[in-house]
Amino acid sequence: MTATLETPVETTGTEAPQRKRTLWPFKTAPIRVFAPVAVFVLVIAAWAASSHLLVPEASRFLLPPPEAVIAEGLLDPMARNEILTALWNTVQVALCGLAIAIVLGVLFAVVMSQTRWAEFSLYPYAVVLQTIPILAVVPLFGFWFGYEFGSRVIVCVMVSLFPVITNTLFGLKSVAPAEHDLFTLHGATRFQRLWKLQLPAALPAMISGFKISGGQAIIGSIVADFFFRQGVPGIGRMIDVYRQRLATEELLTALLLSSLVGLCLFWAFDLLAGRVDRMHGKR
């Protein structure tokens, strides 16, 4: 082939754009919807079968079948209102704690990424945060900070901070050496390097951290509520109450709805992750 000078891009057959946008985004939908639904149906069926076939009539209240749980936990207006109100209190605490954990965690990670001594001096304590037995700390927080909203939020922050810190720090440090060279070449300030290079590059890893933290925050909120036994009751307290009353239907409803909230939070972050990945040209 004879290449002329000033060759326009269009004539070079080897340089066609590689990626095509698919207009129909649900190409993989059948398996992504069917597979989980199939598992759901199987689990419910196994549950119903165990309850009806394995547990004797007299002790069936220990493992009530799904239809009983729906009837007494969800369809009964009294129980439903009780559970949803408590759940809403729990969710508010969890979301507030998660938001604070995200802000604090990213802040800590940024500081740790900027100076080695900050990383070396802070990181061990970030790990301690993760390994500390939260069950032992919850009563202490009750003594120190009371049993209301703020104290519960502190518990949530404590259990959800670590994934934010580690993932953000990992992301900030994952920048390719050549990209750092590029910013060095053009005399970027420390802030420019952080804001225009490290943080955008870290975004996917950060969101993975938020996904883990979301679930942790909800568990933290429930645990705090469960052990405080004072203050505005959340779903943790209701679970305790139902346990004492042997109200297994309500107990299971509370449990399932709590997991559902965690799942929704996870999905929300997953959606965000998808957007960021597209922005980074990964999907």
Next chain:
Amino acid sequence: MSIDPALAFRGTSLTFANGTRALDGIDLEVRPGEFVSLVGPSGCGKSTMLRLAAGFETATAGAVDVNTGHLGYVFQEATLLPWRTVARNVELPAELAGVPKAERREAARDAIERVGLAGFEKHRPSQLSGGMRMRASIARALTMKPELFLFDEPFGALDEITRQHLNSEVGNLFVRDGFAGVFVTHSVPESVFMSTRVVVLTGRPGQIAADIPVPFDFPRDPELRYTPAFANLAAEVSAALRGAKQEAAA
């Protein structure tokens, strides 16, 4: 040769902290209007010379003089930020330097047009082919209005046809702007086609083994590659390269 060199290595040596001797007593001057290719065995310190010139590394002995503030650098990979469009990638240097938005947009548009990427301003790097990504990378360097233009083995990952196209286009930029060019490559034909001089380095630590002038006029026709004169020169560079390799092994 009365013009001041844009880049000068003066007895330059570099020994890394781990004791590896990368370069040993390099003396080399590159003047505006010169295009110097650096070839040599892997790990001989070719890229390290560019990294010294760009200020990414500091010489442990001797000096590296860069006599211009207009430095263009093209990396081995296109090194485009994946979350930025082509236009936003190309205007990054000006953005970091605090150039007002309208002005840097304009400069970026010009540079994109010069590398033949007009119409792809809004594309993200992931939507471009390897060759187009490299064009964008060259456009980004062009916004610096380079008087010293450093290329760190930029076309190694491209297919042969794309590579030859880009060779010609960098040649065109050189003819038009008359910058001082330094081009690191593994390919002997590429080094001969691109340059006014081919410098052959020995293996680690890098020393200059040969400095071979390339007399062909610019602009160079791609067919030049298939002329006997070109083949002879390529053979000469190859021989020097083999000698350098044996010296390194000995």
